[in-house]
Amino acid sequence: MKSLDRCILHACRLHTLSVQSRSFASTSELRKNIKCDLLVVGGGAGGCAMAAKFASKLGKNKVVIVEPKDVHYYQPMFTLIGGGMKTLADSARSMASVLPSKAQWVKDEVAQFSPKLNSVTTKNGDTIEYNFMLVAVGLQLNYDKVKGLEDALAKDPRVCSNFSPQYVDKTFKALQNFQGGPAIFTFPNTPVKCAGAPQKVMYITEEFLRKVGKRDVSDIKYCTSLGVIFGVKKYAAALLELCKKRGIEVNLRQNLIKVKHETSEAVFEYLDKPGETITLKYSLLHATPPMSAPDVLSKCSDLTDKAGYLDVNKTNLQHVKFPNVFGIGDCTNVPTSKTAAAVAGQCGVIKKHLAAVMAGKPLPSAEYDGYTSCPLVTGYSSCILAEFDYDGQPLETFPFNQGKERWSTFFMKKAIMPDLYWHGMLNGYWEGPKIFRKILHFGMGK
Structure with missing residues (x-):
């Protein structure tokens, strides 16, 4: 590294x-x-x-x-x-x-x-x-807030995290070396960068394991501190259906507090049962660190x-x-x-x-409505493009149902959005898709 x-x-x-x-x-x-x-x-x-x-x-x-x-x-x-x-x-x-x-x-x-x-x-x-x-x-990024996590990331090739340039290269190596067993993906009990990211890596992993013939010997678990898989109902329903179809176990209100890489164990606290914990064995662990x-x-x-x-x-x-x-x-x-x-x-x-x-002029009427987007990558050629506002209501740009997996939105995520970021956003030109949303919805979009 x-x-x-x-x-x-x-x-x-x-x-x-x-x-x-x-x-x-x-x-x-x-x-x-x-x-x-x-x-x-x-x-x-x-x-x-x-x-x-x-x-x-x-x-x-x-x-x-x-x-x-x-x-x-x-x-x-x-x-x-x-x-x-x-x-x-x-x-x-x-x-x-x-x-x-x-x-x-x-x-x-x-x-x-x-x-x-x-x-x-x-x-x-x-x-x-x-x-x-x-x-x-x-x-x-507060990796140190999970006991043993920094040590595990340094010493255990099976423990990875996509959230830091220091560790992101470990993830694909861990996928390639994975031989089966429990693969655990976590969401901490804090706000995080892109709330969908902790599960995107899980869907990619699941498809990778199918491609290399190891899915039948793998047990994939998503352990999240949240009470829902995703904060917007429309996309949460689609993701739960996706997990059901792919045989992914979703465990709500569980928060990673300790990693014991010597014994391949991850310890979670039950957030709704103070003082109670559960210890899970892992063969692969993708940890999303607490953030602040x-x-x-x-x-x-x-x-x-x-x-x-x-x-x-x-x-x-x-x-x-x-x-x-x-x-x-x-x-x-x-x-x-x-x-x-x-x-x-x-x-x-x-x-x-x-x-x-x-x-020194009066403030304008322009208001930020909470718009955000999370391209929920669900594999090597599919994506659910979640867009929503402060109220958790979908605020979709395209005149089709973005709650479905599509190759077109995956292509946007992989090939178009990086150039839009480097050449548009960082130069001060890109202010989000609001104008395109209005055009594509014939002026009726927000």
């Missing part, structure tokens, strides 16, 4: 050198006290997209982006990497190549938020003062709710206490699934509201 990471980083650095038109200031070249019109904290999907929208509007170096990583990953591709359909390198670009050229990149991370002072302090000790701030720090807002955000009580997420108005993503602060994506407390599609849906609304606040 270390050698692969070095190869990816080397490739990304070469790509960075090829982007001749871009001249980012390194942290060492910056003053210790930096001032900007707009501070964007985080260089993920939301941070890149919004920085791109405002960098050209405000002028060179008026937007500052704080992001410590060299590599930007298209994380929705990790499901396909785990199934052997893509490689980790396919999902990677150098951070320098995706950040807008007119923005100033501070290659560092925020160590402290001080919203009352309109400033942040970086890990290297710099102070950045802002007029406006967009928080886009994503989610933190990053510690640096959650420890700033001025900015967050009781759960540690950025406390924003769910219709315009403006902070409830600080009108010059907005949030986007997974780190916010908006009650919708945490996906790249949700970020796209939020971009247009934030752009209008943030621009109005910057100009």
